[in-house]
Amino acid sequence: MKTTNQTILITGASSGIGAVLCAHLADAGNRIIACGRRESPLHELAQKHRNVSYHLCDIRVDSAVAKLADEFGPEIDILINCAGISNEVSLVNSVDLANQLAEVDINLNGTLRMVHEFLSHLLGRGETAIVNVSSAIAYVPDAARPIYSATKAAQHAYTRALRHQLIGTNVRVFELLPPLTDTPMAETVTDVPKLAPEKLAELFIKGLQSNTLEIAPGLAATVRLLSRLAPGFLFRKLNVQGNS
Numbered sequence: 001m002k003t004t005n006q007t008i009l010i011t012g013a014s015s016g017i018g019a020v021l022c023a024h025l026a027d028a029g030n031r032i033i034a035c036g037r038r039e040s041p042l043h044e045l046a047q048k049h050r051n052v053s054y055h056l057c058d059i060r061v062d063s064a065v066a067k068l069a070d071e072f073g074p075e076i077d078i079l080i081n082c083a084g085i086s087n088e089v090s091l092v093n094s095v096d097l098a099n100q101l102a103e104v105d106i107n108l109n110g111t112l113r114m115v116h117e118f119l120s121h122l123l124g125r126g127e128t129a130i131v132n133v134s135s136a137i138a139y140v141p142d143a144a145r146p147i148y149s150a151t152k153a154a155q156h157a158y159t160r161a162l163r164h165q166l167i168g169t170n171v172r173v174f175e176l177l178p179p180l181t182d183t184p185m186a187e188t189v190t191d192v193p194k195l196a197p198e199k200l201a202e203l204f205i206k207g208l209q210s211n212t213l214e215i216a217p218g219l220a221a222t223v224r225l226l227s228r229l230a231p232g233f234l235f236r237k238l239n240v241q242g243n244s
Contacts, residue, residue, distance in 0.1 A: 001209060006077040008030050009035060011080070013045065015041055016181075016183035018080075033054070035068065036056070039054075068117070083107075084106060085103055115162065130173050180193070181195045
């Protein structure tokens with residue numbers, strides 16, 4: 001996949017992995033449209049990187065995503081769905097269903113909305129791509145984060161099905177499955193090694209260039225292997241008593 005002189009739209013660009021991908025892909029000579037809900041960090045990102053512009057969009061809102069696709073869809077070469085949130089949730093004690101459903105709406109339904117609105121535009125161009133950013137947690141759930149785990153597993157399955165349905169078209173479907181990465185989302189985790197976000201971006205770009213459709217950097221590759229060879233062991237290892 002070509003990774004220079006492309007027009008790339010990235011959701012979840014106001015912080016974390018999304019912001020780092022914007023910066024690295026912009027510095028590689030691409031035009032970046034950074035999307036998110038918070039204007040201040042998006043503005044700061046655009047100020048630092050001359051190839052970055054930004055657009056406010058709440059991917060939980062059908063009409064907002066449709067408007068975004070109407071405005072930018074005809075010019076996008078690569079769509080990167082990176083928006084996501086992760087919360088620790090006690091399913092036994094929690095009475096806040098609204099927050100659980102909100103997490104589903106961003107992590108999973110947001111991706112569905114984006115693909116639904118942008119796909120017809122991508123199919124009408126030359127070589128294009130969709131990248132869904134899920135997580136190594138797609139391979140094995142983190143019991144302390146059940147909603148996040150469920151949405152990432154669903155996103156993984158959805159991405160595989162989408163890729164299969166688009167065989168024979170001009171649209172390639174990639175999935176980036178980061179391991180625990182040193183971003184604000186993971187700041188409360190202190191006892192597990194974290195991948196530097198800059199390294200993640202570097203490995204991601206290499207994966208695109210080599211057409212690696214399922215990009216599992218660092219420990220994510222180990223998690224993928226163990227989820228197939230010893231799923232019970234991996235689940236117990238991740239979810240030691242007291243951490244779930």
